[in-house]
Amino acid sequence: MNASTTAQAAAAASAATIAAAASASDATSITEGDTTMRAAVQRRYAGPEEIHLDTVPVPQPGDGEVLVEVHAAGVDRGVWHLATGRPLVIRAIGFGLRRPKQPVQGSDLAGVVSAVGAGVTRFAVGDEVFGTADGSFAQFAIAKEERLALRPEAAGIADAAAMPVSAVTALQAVQDCAKVEAGQRVLILGASGGVGSFAVQIAVAAGAHVTGVASAAKAELVLELGAERVIDYRTTEVTELDESFDVIIDAGSLTSLRRLRRILSPTGTLVMVGGEGGDALVGGSGRTLWAPLVSLFASQRLMGFVSATTTERLERVRDLVDAGSVRAAVSRTYPLERAGDAVTDLAAGIVSGKAAVLVRDAR
Ligand SMILES: NC(=O)c1ccc[n+]([C@@H]2O[C@H](COP(=O)([O-])OP(=O)(O)OC[C@H]3O[C@@H](n4cnc5c(N)ncnc54)[C@H](OP(=O)(O)O)[C@@H]3O)[C@@H](O)[C@H]2O)c1
Known part of the structure; x- marks a missing residue:
């Protein structure tokens, strides 16, 4: 034909x-x-x-x-x-x-x-x-x-x-970029949003201890999705916390690399998904452009990525959903x-x- x-x-x-x-x-x-x-x-x-x-x-x-x-x-x-x-x-x-x-x-x-x-x-x-x-x-x-x-x-x-877009992006951030493992301390900024709500569940499914960052009004949802605690970014400056995380996934703020690295463990991984606002030309992606350069001189891994929907990633999402790990x-x-x-x-x-x-x- x-x-x-x-x-x-x-x-x-x-x-x-x-x-x-x-x-x-x-x-x-x-x-x-x-x-x-x-x-x-x-x-x-x-x-x-x-x-x-x-x-x-x-x-x-x-x-x-x-x-x-x-x-x-x-x-x-x-x-x-x-x-x-x-x-x-x-x-x-x-x-x-x-x-x-x-x-x-x-x-x-x-x-x-x-x-x-x-x-x-x-x-x-x-x-x-x-x-x-x-x-x-x-x-x-x-x-x-x-x-x-x-x-x-x-x-x-x-x-x-x-x-499709949100869960695949979360999958890429948690599994492909950060390679989250059981027992790791994972901080997710934007945990109540589209990407973040999936990222919380995918990290929990991997066995991580998840702390979510979201507004107080949406904290209950983040806890329901499996986070162990939620920090309200409107009342707490998360980068001033006296603790560090093995993995930080930022799917909502435009916090600077310098500030996020302060609460990232010395060999930790920071994955920048995105945030709203920023520059009229490139929006919030400015800090992501610097990440590879800063990574050259740091023991921490710093990265951004552009999500792409593929059959293989959708199938991984489907498997998590059908296993009851993600909704x-x-x-x-x-x-x-x-x-x-x-x-x-x-x-x-x-x-x-x-x-x-x-x-x-x-x-
Ligand atoms: N890299 C990529 O390929 C890719 C793919 C998809 C999305 N993105 C980008 O990633 C970002 C998140 O997407 P989304 O669809 O999840 O958006 P969304 O559904 O609007 O969620 C945004 C989240 O950010 C939180 N937030 C807002 N200000 C914050 C702050 N200062 N600190 C911490 N959290 C804050 C919100 O919390 P509350 O609602 O509780 O206030 C909400 O949880 C967007 O900028 C989007 O454009 C990038």
Whole structure:
């Protein structure tokens, strides 16, 4: 089968699935023969309050791509960055210089494979998947095959949708970068947030003694996730503590390298995931750029990283979820027409743990 016949087959499969989808009753159903869908879009860089419902073409999968019927979409800080175009560096690295290249917002998703493009070998129509896509705040989204995995059986649809970016980032920080081991003392800044809430659980699953840093209002959640204690960053300057940690994972503050190293053991590891604010051009990544240089002259390991969703990492997350070690702490859900509110609430610090957009009724 050549590429064009495969594309035609994919389009036909997609139309068939869309027809099947039409029989289900939900707020965003579409009817047979429709080539359009509803999506939460934003066509210029602005606040997330500009994200609004619109009708756009149903995308078609190309080579190595999968069309997913989105049932729920996760919300994470990255959506706010892509909606606002801030920090400015993201405009220069391919997301659109003057306006968002992808007007449909959202990245995380959980749903059902609706059609596959040429060369897709891992997934078939009907598979229940989770992963990342370009534009998941929509009834359908295109994902690269290598950014999807079969969904955890132990997770509901909103929980599965809330996992890809945040849980994979936490997995990379805890397992791949810090290589957390049983018995280690681990400090997690931003423990009540998307990445942090997963990082706490993954470190606890490794047998570490976890101290979380979060606001007092969200301390209970962090304890529920397995942290042994929680420090409120609003009342305690954590870098003034008279103790040290084997591993520090910073997923929320922009505390300087110098201050964090003060409470890191002499051979400890500091992993900088990110924090909001900072420089207009590069945001909070300034200190991360210095880390490799400082590491050359220090006995401590200091590092930042850019997360990447892969099937292998999603499968590791799935195994932890299905083993009962990790769950998504989804505290708020929103219908598709309120996707912008979800992003606004997340940026305002209102969300505890994770938020998700329900595109179709959960099943
Ligand atoms: N490196 C990467 O590839 C990568 C991937 C994903 C995310 N990120 C970045 O990582 C950061 C966290 O992402 P997220 O999705 O987890 O965000 P989030 O859900 O908004 O969580 C942010 C967390 O930071 C906490 N926090 C805020 N100010 C703090 C401070 N001064 N000290 C300690 N904690 C503080 C918040 O606590 P309260 O809510 O309790 O106040 C919350 O727990 C963001 O900047 C994001 O852009 C980077």
